[in-house]
Amino acid sequence: MKPEDILKGNIQAAARLMRDIDDEIPSARDTLKHLFQRTGHAHIVGVTGSPGTGKSTLIDCLIQRLRENRKTVGVVAIDPTSPFSGGAILGDRVRMQRHTIDEGVFIRSLATRGHLGGLSRSTHDIVTVMDSMGKDVIIVETVGVGQDGVEIIHLAHTNIVVIIPGMGDSIQAIKAGILETGDIFVVNKADMGDADIALFEMETTIQMKRFQKGDWVPPVLKTDSSNNIGIKKLLDKIDQHKKYLETSFGKRQQQKRSAEMFEKILRDRLFQKTRNRLKGTQRWEETLNALKQREVDPYSAAESVVNDILKNTS
Amino acid sequence: MKPEDILKGNIQAAARLMRDIDDEIPSARDTLKHLFQRTGHAHIVGVTGSPGTGKSTLIDCLIQRLRENRKTVGVVAIDPTSPFSGGAILGDRVRMQRHTIDEGVFIRSLATRGHLGGLSRSTHDIVTVMDSMGKDVIIVETVGVGQDGVEIIHLAHTNIVVIIPGMGDSIQAIKAGILETGDIFVVNKADMGDADIALFEMETTIQMKRFQKGDWVPPVLKTDSSNNIGIKKLLDKIDQHKKYLETSFGKRQQQKRSAEMFEKILRDRLFQKTRNRLKGTQRWEETLNALKQREVDPYSAAESVVNDILKNTS
Numbered sequence: 001m002k003p004e005d006i007l008k009g010n011i012q013a014a015a016r017l018m019r020d021i022d023d024e025i026p027s028a029r030d031t032l033k034h035l036f037q038r039t040g041h042a043h044i045v046g047v048t049g050s051p052g053t054g055k056s057t058l059i060d061c062l063i064q065r066l067r068e069n070r071k072t073v074g075v076v077a078i079d080p081t082s083p084f085s086g087g088a089i090l091g092d093r094v095r096m097q098r099h100t101i102d103e104g105v106f107i108r109s110l111a112t113r114g115h116l117g118g119l120s121r122s123t124h125d126i127v128t129v130m131d132s133m134g135k136d137v138i139i140v141e142t143v144g145v146g147q148d149g150v151e152i153i154h155l156a157h158t159n160i161v162v163i164i165p166g167m168g169d170s171i172q173a174i175k176a177g178i179l180e181t182g183d184i185f186v187v188n189k190a191d192m193g194d195a196d197i198a199l200f201e202m203e204t205t206i207q208m209k210r211f212q213k214g215d216w217v218p219p220v221l222k223t224d225s226s227n228n229i230g231i232k233k234l235l236d237k238i239d240q241h242k243k244y245l246e247t248s249f250g251k252r253q254q255q256k257r258s259a260e261m262f263e264k265i266l267r268d269r270l271f272q273k274t275r276n277r278l279k280g281t282q283r284w285e286e287t288l289n290a291l292k293q294r295e296v297d298p299y300s301a302a303e304s305v306v307n308d309i310l311k312n313t314s
Numbered sequence: 315m316k317p318e319d320i321l322k323g324n325i326q327a328a329a330r331l332m333r334d335i336d337d338e339i340p341s342a343r344d345t346l347k348h349l350f351q352r353t354g355h356a357h358i359v360g361v362t363g364s365p366g367t368g369k370s371t372l373i374d375c376l377i378q379r380l381r382e383n384r385k386t387v388g389v390v391a392i393d394p395t396s397p398f399s400g401g402a403i404l405g406d407r408v409r410m411q412r413h414t415i416d417e418g419v420f421i422r423s424l425a426t427r428g429h430l431g432g433l434s435r436s437t438h439d440i441v442t443v444m445d446s447m448g449k450d451v452i453i454v455e456t457v458g459v460g461q462d463g464v465e466i467i468h469l470a471h472t473n474i475v476v477i478i479p480g481m482g483d484s485i486q487a488i489k490a491g492i493l494e495t496g497d498i499f500v501v502n503k504a505d506m507g508d509a510d511i512a513l514f515e516m517e518t519t520i521q522m523k524r525f526q527k528g529d530w531v532p533p534v535l536k537t538d539s540s541n542n543i544g545i546k547k548l549l550d551k552i553d554q555h556k557k558y559l560e561t562s563f564g565k566r567q568q569q570k571r572s573a574e575m576f577e578k579i580l581r582d583r584l585f586q587k588t589r590n591r592l593k594g595t596q597r598w599e600e601t602l603n604a605l606k607q608r609e610v611d612p613y614s615a616a617e618s619v620v621n622d623i624l625k626n627t628s
Binding site for chain 2: 040266271274299301
């Protein structure tokens with residue numbers, strides 16, 4: 001498989017590379033590292049929402065509009081209930097999959113592969129391949145919970161949070177930690193009665209945040225994706241946010257997000273690797289035991305483990 | 315200063331040790347480590363809520379009842395707006411401070427000392443001293459946000475989350491991540507009109523969680539601390555939760571919480587120390603630069619840093 005084929009947008013070559021990465025073939029990772037340096041063209045759009053918020057239908061509408069504007073599109077679905085993952089009712093699935101025969105749309109699902117923990121890295125890999133293929137817009141569909149969810153949110157340039165009318169959904173959105181990283185909020189299924197309440201609730205919650213001069217203040221939009229309503233306005237906002245990211249304020253924000261993502265990954269990997277090394281060793285068992293017996297407080301115990309781990313490092 | 319005096323409950327000796335810890339006198343930390351092994355008697359109760367939820371008045375009522383029941387009490391206030399910290403309106407402050415002339419109540423405030431970052435460790439230190447003094451109940455008052463807030467919540471045996479009627483407060487509670495760790499929820503200022511809505515909202519939110527057999531399902535209570543209403547019921551629930559912690563299910567839960575606290579501290583300290591070591595080095599600058607130039611993806615960059623850091627560790 002030649003990286004050049006992928007850079008030219010060849011779908012077969014891209015699909016094969018993705019499979020090789022899955023199979024952990026070392027040369028595939030080298031190819032990926034090489035491809036990564038050719039990325040940065042695509043605008044990565046995260047679409048986050050609980051199952052049932054209609055985010056797949058919304059993405060379907062977005063794809064249609066983007067294709068009308070002659071943009072090429074990649075989709076990564078990480079929600080196991082997404083029709084893009086083949087897990088939903090047949091009608092939906094067939095409707096979504098009409099895009100699969102369009103050469104300009106490349107859809108991959110991670111949900112059905114049973115990845116856990118490494119989900120964010122796999123998503124990053126697939127986005128890298130799609131970006132290097134030259135896709136203009138890459139949509140990442142996720143339920144946005146857990147550690148993977150948070151990392152995936154950091155990956156996107158523009159994060160769209162989808163909620164629906166009805167008590168508790170905006171609460172869920174906040175609980176998932178996506179209030180902080182949402183760039184555009186969408187109240188979907190706006191044909192439902194209390195869409196305006198949800199809109200007001202969301203706007204109130206956003207106003208609780210303190211914004212500084214030059215900050216992007218997330219807009220809240222109403223859509224009705226089943227009837228293709230509000231999609232143009234949403235695309236306009238995505239474009240507006242993309243332009244914002246090109247301003248000095250936006251660039252700084254984007255750099256901050258990248259740095260946070262790196263630090264988060266570093267923090268997690270450092271801890272995981274340390275724990276994996278220590279687990280089962282006498283030292284680890286002794287520490288846990290001392291904690292249990294209240295012979296040592298957790299701060300002193302942690303300090304002593306850290307000093308041990310880092311003592312040989314210059 | 316003799317540790318024996320503290321173990322006997324001597325307030326002057328305890329206050330002096332706390333001051334010495336603040337001044338970072340090495341022998342003080344040794345004394346503290348020694349005292350820690352004599353702790354485990356006190357029931358630690360966290361009271362978390364935004365400023366204005368009346369949690370200080372609620373604590374005031376709790377102290378009064380506990381004293382009537384001949385229990386000795388320690389209070390650690392970490393909310394800068396708390397009357398216990400001397401930061402509030404005079405009337406309140408005077409009312410709270412009536413307890414300060416009661417030998418059975420020991421109040422310390424961390425809020426006015428300007429500790430930042432190390433707040434959770436300082437709290438842990440003070441709780442250790444109070445516990446070793448023989449206090450029956452130690453109340454930790456906190457606004458519960460940020461990293462320190464989360465660690466402090468892990469320290470308590472029983473966590474009370476205080477909210478008041480009115481939109482947004484339950485949302486704030488969830489945002490602060492205290493839904494997961496709240497053992498008892500209190501809707502204070504229940505004389506306000508829409509207390510029942512807040513009660514219902516909170517109960518609905520709790521029901522979203524999945525409980526397993528033997529799990530403690532957090533009750534939601536109404537109180538009106540300004541008029542001393544609902545306090546007995548709250549104390550009963552605290553007792554009930556204390557008894558629950560003595561069951562096998564409760565013990566397991568408590569052990570899980572302790573292990574999580576240790577892992578959280580370990581994760582943070584490991585990252586902080588690594589970052590402090592690397593910051594400013596050529597290696598660190600090169601990594602950040604490579605990330606900026608998209609020469610390397612954040613996962614590969616983090617992996618390479620972690621391998622370097624841990625390579626000399628057996």
